[in-house]
Amino acid sequence: MGNRSHSLGASQDSSSGSPGRLRSGGGRTKPDWYYRQSGVIPLRNRYHHPSFLLITSRKGSRWLIPKGIVEPSLSPRASAAQEALEEAGIRGSIEPTPLGRYRYRKWGGMCTVTVFVMDVTEVLDDWPEASSRRRRWVAAPDAARLLSRSGLKRLVRRLARNLQQPPNNPEIRAPYSP
Numbered sequence: 001m002g003n004r005s006h007s008l009g010a011s012q013d014s015s016s017g018s019p020g021r022l023r024s025g026g027g028r029t030k031p032d033w034y035y036r037q038s039g040v041i042p043l044r045n046r047y048h049h050p051s052f053l054l055i056t057s058r059k060g061s062r063w064l065i066p067k068g069i070v071e072p073s074l075s076p077r078a079s080a081a082q083e084a085l086e087e088a089g090i091r092g093s094i095e096p097t098p099l100g101r102y103r104y105r106k107w108g109g110m111c112t113v114t115v116f117v118m119d120v121t122e123v124l125d126d127w128p129e130a131s132s133r134r135r136r137w138v139a140a141p142d143a144a145r146l147l148s149r150s151g152l153k154r155l156v157r158r159l160a161r162n163l164q165q166p167p168n169n170p171e172i173r174a175p176y177s178p
Contacts, residue, residue, distance in 0.1 A: 028109035035111045038076035039067025040084045040094060040118040041159060044137065050163050052143040052156065053120065055088045056134045063136075063146040066090070067113055076114045084118060088135050089127025092120040099159055102151025115155050 028035070042053035042065070054063040068083040070076050077094055084090050095117045103112050138146065140160030144153045 028107060030107045030109070033072055034069050034107060035109050036070045036076075037067055037111050037113040038070050038080040038083070038116065039065045039113055040080045040116050041065055041099065041156060042084060042088060042090055042092065042118045042120045043159075043163075044120050046119060046163060049139075050160070051137045051139055052159075053088060053090065053135055053137050054143060054146060055136075058129075058132045060134065062148050064149070065115070065147075065152065067115075070114075077116055080114075080116050080118075085124075086128045087133060089124035089130060090118070090120050091122040091124075092118040094118045100155045102149060102155060104149055104151070113152075115152070117159060 044051055044053070055066055056062065057064060066080070066084040066087040068079065068087070070079040071082075074082065076098070077096065081091075081094055084092070098114045099117050101112055101114050103110050105111070140156060140163070144156045144160070147153050147156060
């Protein structure tokens, strides 16, 4: 067997010639930082008939939220904003505190996704991944039904419940409707 070292509980094969590359023999196949991800649940009309923006996977087989690897030079929040622009063609205000996290398996390991809420202020007609993704605004119950990852469904349901409660800030009020 080759010379192996351990970093953060993951085995690395030093004979591969690429530091930080993890061996693929039944374990992680990417550097540790690939497994740290962030994304946003894009939201519009927060206080009056809120809806969430979902996007398709690149293959178009699943609905999901804009998310991706947290680049080493970015914070999770900044990375989530970048992914929202690249994958969904949206810009907006991202809450400073994450809504929560969910986990899923990929590349022989477990990815942890930190999820933020984004109040969408701009929807672009053209964006970097427009040719490989579709996007759709949906009501909260539909979003939870369309998403495949149970942890993400849980976060969408939590956000929907929070949106049904009146805001703590008295200056922010839902629009009047008789």
